Amino acid sequence: MRILVTGGAGFIGSHFVRATLRGQLPGSAGSQVTVLDKLTYSGNLANLAPVAGVDGYRFVHGDTCDPEVVDRAVAGQDVVVHFAAETHVDRSLVAADQFVRTNVLGTQTLLEAALRHRVRRFVHVSTDEVYGSIEHGSWTEQTPLSPNVPYAAAKAGSDVLALAYHRSFGLDVCVTRCTNNYGPYQFPEKVIPLFVTNLLDARRVPLYGDGRNRRDWLHVADHCRGIQLVLQDGRAGEVYHIGGGTELSNIELTGRLLEACGAGWDAVDRVPDRQGHDRRYSLDTTKITRELGYRPQIDFTEGLAATVAWYRENRAWWEPLRERATARQRRPEPTFH
Template identity: 50%
Template sequence: MRLLVTGGMGFIGSNFIRYVLENHKDWEVINLDKLGYGSNPANLKDIEGDERYTFVKGDIADFKVVSKLIKEVDAVVNFAAESHVDRSISNPYAFIESNVLGVYTILEAIRKFNLEVRLVHVSTDEVYGDILEGSFTENDRLMPSSPYSATKAASDMLVLEWTRTYGLNASITRCTNNYGPYQFPEKLIPKTIIRASMGLKIPIYDTGQNVRDWLYVEDHVRAIEAVLLKGEAREIYNISAGEEKTNLEVVKTILRIMEKDENLIEFVEDRPGHDLRSSLDSWKITRDLKRRPKYSFEEGIKKTVEWYLKNEWWWKPLVNEKVLHPTP
């Protein structure tokens, strides 16, 4: 298979590329990334010499670049997206450009130049909004709570429509909160590890009772692989771990593993539109594609803490005011 991965210099995309090259010796990967905010060439520096891997600097909203690559591949996995909720609140337009117009560009390139291409569009559980009891299924209504999740919901609708009207072979995945190696330092888990290692206060929104289902990144990329190979066109697949934790529980677990005192925790003003609880029912992917998580939260978070503590060379150049300033 010749595979185009968009946004492959980001957290999940780079983990996916590593997984593919390690587990599919006869696959080739083209990585299209504009090297914008959240991208980091260091994520894949050690595989640059692999003859099965090619990097192309470019934007998914650039029709000329995308069209050229679409003609050369068998499948596309689209990770490219602006994904930081706080940043979407302060600058929504950047998210519309990437998450809506960029996905439209990919769909049009496939429609016009290579309808044989298989597409997996990587979305998020945040398109559903929050849920106080139970879990969202793939058939539930969308009620996004931020400009980020609104643009992801819009891109999901574009994928479903282009699949129905123009016959694209596309599936959508929606996952819960990821964590693991190579995650950008502004996110909760790496930020907590980094700040704790520096003896700095750990900021938590409100009382820390917002609940998320935490999915180790390797389990996510294995699920995407299953959807790529066995998923059905115009189907949506929720991906979750069944590991629901409050933000406060997550931070306390990290501090325990690092043997740091809980007095580092500092509660700060909540952000606008903060979902109280997110939860996905992922029975469909378990039943239809036989894919379930491998790692428990305790196992995954220990591996993550160990990785960050051993790889200061990776995160130190990325530490900025958003990481060092005592607000999330």
């Protein structure tokens, strides 16, 4: 299978690329992978270094909003797995135009090329944030979208656009929506790598508001396995939820990270809550479990310990990225998606 992976130098996309080329995902053995990535601040070729010499791997440096670049990248591909997006909530509050451009226009440019080149399947990777916030229970795939911040609104726009290309033109499109991801190679502006790298250096960490916002945590390897199941056997025109099954408040997560790094609560700074901070996210994953047999395999306690160990052992990877992140803002604030 010839797969185009957009945003393949980012955190989740690069894991999907590495796992595919290593034959670690169901049915991925022998696949050829082309990565299309603009290499913005969070895109990092070091994420792909472990597979850079593997047969069947190709990298294309380019913008998903550039029709010529996209057309050349899509030509000859069997499927597209679309990760490329602006994702940092805090940045969307001050630069929403960038999020609309990349997340909506970039997706439309890819959809047009996929239609033109008769791509067999287009998997659009999205987020639970498109639903807004839920006090009790869990969202199903039929829940109306109600985003509260520009990032989530731009992703919601790209979701409905992708599904419209299925309904209007017959393009084989599936949409996945996931909960909060964690794992190795995550850019250190997100909450887990930000807290871990700060605590490893005896720095302080910021906790938003009262810390009672709740999120479900999903290891990146489980997420990519879920995407692969949808790529293989998902039904065209359908949305699938991918969750991790571990819901924690931000206070509870902070406590686990402090313990894992050997730090105490005196290392925590309480900071004002951010604008539009959703209180709770929760996805019902019955559909993907029933139809495709998905279940998360990585226990959160074990996965978090392995993630902390990875950051402890890979300073050469994250130290330059932390400097890049802090150069963009005076103090790094976490994204508690």
